[in-house]
Amino acid sequence: xxxxxxxxxxxxxxxxxxxxxxxxxxxxxxxxxxxxxxxxxxxxxxxxxxxxxxxxxxxxxxxxxxxxxxxxxxxxxxxxxxxxxxxxxxxxxxxxxxxxxxxxxxxxxxxxxxxxxxxxxxxxxxxxxxxxxxxxxxxxxxxxxxxxxxxxxxxxxxxxxxxxxxxxxxxxxxxxxxxxxxxxxxxxxxxxxxxxxxxxxxxxxxxxxxxxxxxxxxxxxxxxxxxxxxxxxxxxxxxxxxxxxxxxxxxxxxxxxxxxxxxxxxxxxxxxxxxxxxxxxxxxxxxxxxxxxxxxxxxxxxxxxxxxxxxxxxxxxxxxxxxxxxxxxxxxxxxxxxxxxxxxxxxxxxxxxxxxxxxxxxxxxxxxxxxxxxxxxxxxxxxxxxxxxxxxxxxxxxxxxxxxxxxxxxxxxxxxxxxxxxxxxxxxxxxxxxxxxxxxxxxxxxxxxxxxxxxxxxxxxxxxxxxxxxxxxxxxxxx
Numbered sequence: 148x149x150x151x152x153x154x155x156x157x158x159x160x161x162x163x164x165x166x167x168x169x170x171x172x173x174x175x176x177x178x179x180x181x182x183x184x185x186x187x188x189x190x191x192x193x194x195x196x197x198x199x200x201x202x203x204x205x206x207x208x209x210x211x212x213x214x215x216x217x218x219x220x221x222x223x224x225x226x227x228x229x230x231x232x233x234x235x236x237x238x239x240x241x242x243x244x245x246x247x248x249x250x251x252x253x254x255x256x257x258x259x260x261x262x263x264x265x266x267x268x269x270x271x272x273x274x275x276x277x278x279x280x281x282x283x284x285x286x287x288x289x290x291x292x293x294x295x296x297x298x299x300x301x302x303x304x305x306x307x308x309x310x311x312x313x314x315x316x317x318x319x320x321x322x323x324x325x326x327x328x329x330x331x332x333x334x335x336x337x338x339x340x341x342x343x344x345x346x347x348x349x350x351x352x353x354x355x356x357x358x359x360x361x362x363x364x365x366x367x368x369x370x371x372x373x374x375x376x377x378x379x380x381x382x383x384x385x386x387x388x389x390x391x392x393x394x395x396x397x398x399x400x401x402x403x404x405x406x407x408x409x410x411x412x413x414x415x416x417x418x419x420x421x422x423x424x425x426x427x428x429x430x431x432x433x434x435x436x437x438x439x440x441x442x443x444x445x446x447x448x449x450x451x452x453x454x455x456x457x458x459x460x461x462x463x464x465x466x467x468x469x470x471x472x473x474x475x476x477x478x479x480x481x482x483x484x485x486x487x488x489x490x491x492x493x494x495x496x497x498x499x500x501x502x503x504x505x506x507x508x509x510x511x512x513x514x515x516x517x518x519x520x521x522x523x524x525x526x527x528x529x530x531x532x533x534x535x536x537x538x539x540x541x542x543x544x545x546x547x548x549x550x551x552x553x554x555x556x557x558x559x560x561x562x563x564x565x566x567x568x569x570x571x572x573x574x575x576x577x578x579x580x581x582x583x584x585x586x587x588x589x590x591x592x593x594x595x596x597x598x599x600x601x602x603x604x605x606x607x608x609x610x611x612x613x614x615x616x617x618x619x620x621x622x623x624x625x626x
Contacts, residue, residue, distance in 0.1 A: 183481040184614070187462075187473075188221030189565050190480035194435060195618045197222040197259065197442035198480065201416070204228050204245045206452060207252055211467040216448050221566060222303065223253040224261045224415070224444055231265070232272045234294050238286070241293050250301065257566020257611045259602045261415075261444070262298060262305035264350065265291050266334045268321030269310070276322065284326040288337050295341035300607035304346035306383055306415070307338045312351060316364025331368070332377050339378035344605020350383035350415055356395040357404060369408050381441070383415035386430055389458075393419070394426040399433040406439035416446040418453055418460035419472070427462070428475040435483045504541035506534055506626055507550070510588055511619035512604035515540045516558075518571055523553055526561075528570045531601055531608045544625065548581040548593060549574060558582065560612050563595035569610040588622030589615055599623060 184190035191198035199222025206212045216223070227233060228245035235241050253260050266287055278286055295305065308331050311319050318324050331349075338347050349369065354362040365382070372379045382405045388394060395401070402412045414434055419426045434440035447453040451465035462473040507516040509531055517532035521539040534540060542558070543551045550558040552571060557580040559572035574580060581593035590599040592612055598621040600613035615621060 184477075187219045187477060187480065189614060190477055191442065192221060192565065192614050192616055193481070194483040195616045196434070196440070196480075197444075198476075199223060199259075199261070199442060199444035200448055201226040201444065201446045202249050202253070202448075203452070204248045206448075207248070212448050212452065213252075215463060215467055217256050217258070220258065222259045222261060222442055222444060223249065224263050225249045226447075227270070229262055229264070229294070230270045231267065231275060231290060232270045235275075235290055236272050238272075238274045239289075241297065243294075243297050246298075250298070254301075254609065257568060259303045260301070262294075262302045262345070263415075264306040264309040265294060265338065266307060266323060266330075267309040268319060268323055271322075279322060279325060281326070283322060284330065284333070287323065287326070287330070287334060291334060291337045292341050295338060295345075299342045300344055300605050302345050303602050304348050304381060304413075305338060305342075306350040307347050308334050309350045310352065311349075312354075312361050312364045312368075314353060314359075314361050316360035316362075316367075318364075332372065335372070335378050342605075344603060344608075346380040346411065346603075347378055348381040348383045348413070348415075349379060350385065352385040352387055352416070354382075355384055355386060355388075355393075355398050355401055357397040357401040362401060366405065366408075369405065369410060373408050373410070379410060381411040381413055383413050385416040385446075386414045386418075387416060387446070387455075388419040388423070388426055388430070390420055394423075394429045398430065399436055402433060402437040402440050406437055411439050411441045412437065413441050414443040417443060418446045418455055418458075420455075420458045420460055422450075422459055422461065422470050422472040424472045424475045427472040428479050431476050431479040435479060504543050506536075506540055507542050507590075507623050508534065508626055509601060509604070509620070510622035510624065512601070512608070514604070514606065514608075516542070516599075516610060516623070518552060518556075523556060523571070525556075525572045526570050528568050529558070529610045530606075531604070531610070532606050542625070544582075544584060547576070548583065550582055550584075550590075560592050560595060563592070563597070563612075565597065565611075565613050567595070567597075567612050569599060569612060584625060588624060590623055591615065 187198040200216055200220045201224045203226045225246055228249055250260050275286055311331055313319050323330050335347055351365055354365050405412050434443055445461055447461050449463040449465055449467055450456055450459045450461050453461050462470055464470055512531055514531040515534040516529050518529055518539040556571040557574040559570050560579045561568040561570055578594035583591045595612055597612040598615040600611050600621050601608045
């Protein structure tokens with residue numbers, strides 16, 4: 148967990164760790180040159196994953212920084228701007244200006260955003276640090292409700308609780324723990340009620356080695372939560388690796404074991420001392436080998452942006468140049484086996500014929516492609532929303548491959564690259580307004596060849612175009 152205000156923690160070097168990729172039981176496969184993607188985000192998307200980075204609002208004005216971030220990554224985490232001290236500096240007075248700056252920068256570029264973090268013993272505002280007992284418990288609940296209400300339906304995931312365990316697997320003795328041992332459960336139940344659509348994650352460091360006490364402590368908590376119906380969707384392994392032997396030989400076992408409990412896993416704050424090529428390739432391959440490992444986030448863009456800058460731990464050097472570790476990660480991502488093309492939806496045979504107004508329903512979400520507030524304004528970005536039969540959800544497939552709404556507005560791609568927004572615009576006959584409605588449930592842009600794509604399933608999730616990967620979030624039916 149990087150912060151602006153505290154020094155680097157000494158990470159425990161875990162006995163039995165090895166740097167060799169072979170210890171993971173995986174073989175690196177070089178990509179097919181014809182299929183290889185040229186950026187980390189696009190390469191990860193080929194197997195239905197993301198590759199993200201942490202962003203600091205104060206650095207977005209640096210063109211090298213922002214150019215790399217926008218080009219290479221498809222998931223963004225706010226480095227400090229969504230933490231408790233930033234979002235509620237005074238009790239009951241929320242401030243989302245910096246968090247919104249990052250959110251807006253990301254979504255304007257078609258990038259998804261993870262929320263980080265809601266309940267944590269560190270980086271609490273002074274007023275919260277002075278509380279204890281039931282007053283602090285209520286303050287935690289109010290904070291979760293206030294922040295999640297602001298970002299409801301907008302984020303891919305939230306790190307609800309962060310770093311609540313000691314190295315031996317016991318609970319950290321923090322002011323939050325002092326409110327009662329059920330505080331983590333209360334945080335997750337509060338978060339689920341505040342936003343039913345977002346993924347809820349527990350996030351921690353030094354939980355990469357399966358035999359380590361802290362890993363087992365977190366595992367037992369997740370196991371307990373799943374058995375009792377406490378809402379939790381994912382576990383974030385920070386993956387701050389130090390020294391020459393921090394990649395455990397059982398790292399993939401750890402990921403698989405958490406996933407077997409019925410949660411997704413993600414590598415959330417990756418950085419590696421001296422950007423070890425073998426460790427970066429190994430952690431990437433381990434994620435790719437576990438179907439429920441949904442993505443990787445590196446904690447910063449360039450070495451000079453890192454909280455561990457003296458260790459040169461990231462994929463780009465201080466001048467923004469790609470390092471050898473970058474190539475090792477990109478090759479691993481491109482070498483992943485793509486998910487097979489999905490079969491045609493039940494009852495379908497061939498592509499739909501042009502005809503009357505129909506709903507466009509997401510296979511994953513069951514929600515309709517919708518024009519917000521029934522707007523007819525050019526440039527209004529379309530979203531998912533509960534199907535309601537209204538005219539702003541009624542689309543007509545024309546003989547010229549347009550999908551029209553209100554009779555005069557066309558479904559329109561604002562660009563041809565990954566993450567380009569999908570909006571409505573006055574029909575003009577151009578290729579960015581022409582769509583192939585395919586028998587396998589995908590809808591592809593004639594201009595781009597990319598699929599209509601949504602990250603999440605909740606109301607308000609925005610629609611974009613992205614490289615086709617066969618996942619359910621890219622399949623729709625006209626009905």
